[in-house]
Amino acid sequence: MKLVDAHCHFDFPRFDGHRASELEAALRSGVVGLVIPGVRRADWGRVQSAALAHNGLYYCLGIHPWYVSEHSTRDLEALEANLSARPERCIAIGECGLDRLHGDLAEQYPWFEAQIELALKLGFPLVIHSVKTHDEVHATLRRRNWSGKALLHGFSGSYQQASKLVDQGCFVGVGGVITHPRAHKTRETIARLPLESLVLETDAPDMAPEGIAAGYNSPAYLPRIFECLADIRCEQPEYLASVLFSNTAELYGRSLWQ
């Protein structure tokens, strides 16, 4: 059984000094790859080196809505220049998006739209962060005539919101949220969505699954999310793993993990 962690902040300092052992633990439990998103220009170099240090690791470059105010248009130009060079193992733009609970939503919009444009122009998939803004994300993608593939990462929300985004070309990132019994709405949503729209992710070190301390999530816990998903959907684990694997490959690229 092969699992891929479609969104994991493996470059974060929390993993310093034990990246190799965390990866080994993940690999032992079937995790053959992970994708490291970029959140701010100051970290892009670190994201790239973390990905290049081990097999099966890929990365994205982008500007996260929490950090827009520390960037200028020069950083968007740098983003375009970086991506245009098609650096090895860089497979998507993100994470970018909108967050109603953090910072100024109006200020976040132009950064999200610029990264959508860039993804369309250069043909990269998009990794989207959305907190209490699913309808706005959907409307923005529509307005920009989004025609590519995207990951709505760390999803929590209603079936109606999720299925609109799926119709707009989004995969839905299934993370630790579903392991918490009180997350009724999200669990119900994930149970009903088409299987072909789901990918697995940890968002480690954040979004800890049930029983793990906040801030201590790790790609090695991906199987817990997977097992919970198999339970919620009443799917055969082997079949479920193979569909999720092929969804992740469909999102990021067919030849990344064999």
Ligand SMILES: [Zn+2]
């Ligand atoms: Zn993230």
